[in-house]
Amino acid sequence: MSNVFKALADPTRRKVLELLRQGPKTAGELAAEFAVSKPTMSAHFAVLREANLVDATRDGKAIIYRIKLSVLEDALLGFAEVFGMKMEGAPVEHPDEED
Amino acid sequence: MSNVFKALADPTRRKVLELLRQGPKTAGELAAEFAVSKPTMSAHFAVLREANLVDATRDGKAIIYRIKLSVLEDALLGFAEVFGMKMEGAPVEHPDEED
DNA sequence: TAGATATTTAGCTAATTATCTAAATGATTG
DNA sequence: CAATCATTTAGATAATTAGCTAAATATCTA
Numbered sequence: 001m002s003n004v005f006k007a008l009a010d011p012t013r014r015k016v017l018e019l020l021r022q023g024p025k026t027a028g029e030l031a032a033e034f035a036v037s038k039p040t041m042s043a044h045f046a047v048l049r050e051a052n053l054v055d056a057t058r059d060g061k062a063i064i065y066r067i068k069l070s071v072l073e074d075a076l077l078g079f080a081e082v083f084g085m086k087m088e089g090a091p092v093e094h095p096d097e098e099d
Numbered sequence: 100m101s102n103v104f105k106a107l108a109d110p111t112r113r114k115v116l117e118l119l120r121q122g123p124k125t126a127g128e129l130a131a132e133f134a135v136s137k138p139t140m141s142a143h144f145a146v147l148r149e150a151n152l153v154d155a156t157r158d159g160k161a162i163i164y165r166i167k168l169s170v171l172e173d174a175l176l177g178f179a180e181v182f183g184m185k186m187e188g189a190p191v192e193h194p195d196e197e198d
Numbered sequence: 199t200a201g202a203t204a205t206t207t208a209g210c211t212a213a214t215t216a217t218c219t220a221a222a223t224g225a226t227t228g
Numbered sequence: 229c230a231a232t233c234a235t236t237t238a239g240a241t242a243a244t245t246a247g248c249t250a251a252a253t254a255t256c257t258a
Contacts, residue, residue: 005104027206061202062205063206076175083116
C-alpha cells in the first residue's frame with residue numbers, strides 16, 4: 001500500500017496513469033508524451049508495476065501497459081475510509097482489467 | 100497538489116494524519132507515538148505543513164497540530180475524479196477546522 | 199541470419215530524503 | 229532572571245531517487 005502512494009508521489013507517474021486511463025498504450029507511446037529519456041520512463045514503469053498499478057504484456061516488439069484501476073481504487077478507498085470519506089468506484093468503463 | 104502526494108508517500112506522515120483525525124495533538128504527543136527522534140518528527144511535520152495538510156498553532160510551550168481534512172479531501176477528490184471515481188466528503192465530524 | 203525496432207538493464211551522477219546529535223529559540227515557572 | 233520544558237534549526241551522513249548515456253535483450257522482417 002505504501003508502494004502505491006510512493007508511485008503516486010511523482011507527477012510523471014501520475015500522468016502516465018492518466019494516459020492509461022484512456023486505454024492501453026505501449027511503452028513507446030507513453031514515453032513519447034514526456035520530455036525524458038526512454039530508460040527514465042522505463043524506470044517509472046517499473047515503479048508502477050511494483051506498486052501493482054499497471055500490468056505489462058508483450059505484443060510483438062512492443063510492451064503494452066494497462067492501468068489496474070481496481071488497485072488504484074482500493075488504495076484510495078482504503079485510505080479515504082480511515083478519514084471518514086466515502087468513495088465509490090468508477091460507475092462505468094473500467095478498461096477491461098484482469099490479473 | 101504534488102506536495103500532498105509527496106507528503107502521503109511516507110508511512111510516518113500518513114500515521115500522523117490518522118492520529119490527528121482523532122483531534123488536535125501537540126508535536127510532543129505525536130512524536131511520542133513514533134520510534135524516531137523529535138527533530139525527525141519535526142521535519143515530518145514541516146512536510147505536512149508545506150503540503151497544507153496540517154495547521155500549527157502555538158499554545159504556551161507546546162505547538163498544536165490540527166489536520167486540515169478539507170485539503171486532504173480536495174486532493175483525493177480531485178485526483179479520483181480524473182479516474183472516474185466518485186467520492187464524498189466525510190458526512191460528519193470534521194474536527195473544527197479553519198484556515 | 200543480419201539488420202532494424204522496442205524496451206530494459208547497467209553503470210553513473212546529482213539531488214533529495216530520512217535520520218541522527220547538538221545547539222538555538224520561545225515560553226513558562228520558581 | 230535563571231532553569232526548565234517543548235519544539236525547531238543546523239549540520240552531518242547514509243540511503244533513495246530521477247535523470248542520463250551506452251549496452252544488452254527480445255522480437256520482427258528482409
